[in-house]
Amino acid sequence: MPSNVTVVLTNYKRTGNLFRIVRAFKAQSVRPDSFVLVDNHPPLEYEFAAGRGLSRKFEDVYRFNVNAGPSCRFVGAVFNKTKYTLFYDDDMVPAKYMLESFINSASDLND
Numbered sequence: 310m311p312s313n314v315t316v317v318l319t320n321y322k323r324t325g326n327l328f329r330i331v332r333a334f335k336a337q338s339v340r341p342d343s344f345v346l347v348d349n350h351p352p353l354e355y356e357f358a359a360g361r362g363l364s365r366k367f368e369d370v371y372r373f374n375v376n377a378g379p380s381c382r383f384v385g386a387v388f389n390k391t392k393y394t395l396f397y398d399d400d401m402v403p404a405k406y407m408l409e410s411f412i413n414s415a416s417d418l419n420d
Contacts, residue, residue, distance in 0.1 A: 312412060313392040315343040317385035318367075320350060321376075322357045323399040330402055331366045337408045341395070345385040348372045392420070 316334055320327060327346075334341060346367040350357035352375055364370045371384050386394045395411055397403070 312339045314341045315389045315391045316341040317345045319347045319382045333402045339409045345369045347385040349381045
């Protein structure tokens with residue numbers, strides 16, 4: 310059953326967390342329909358950039374050549390075709406029922 314959710318994940322300086330976060334979203338009780346990465350690593354600090362192997366885990370990747378700040382996450386939703394968008398940061402791994410809880414809360418609040 311489709312979740313009707315796009316997850317927009319922002320990378321700043323915690324690239325080491327991204328594989329764990331991607332795995333956790335794929336193991337959710339309800340999986341996202343789309344997964345987008347906004348790669349906002351600091352200029353000239355290439356060790357924080359999401360490499361090709363990681364980038365292939367996402368349907369879309371948006372990269373910034375300058376630190377665009379927290380609002381850069383909204384670019385990840387520009388072409389969103391799902392009902393819901395969940396903006397997520399690179400600093401925590403989601404629990405197994407987080408996305409299901411997100412959808413239930415949205416529904417309880419009449420979207």
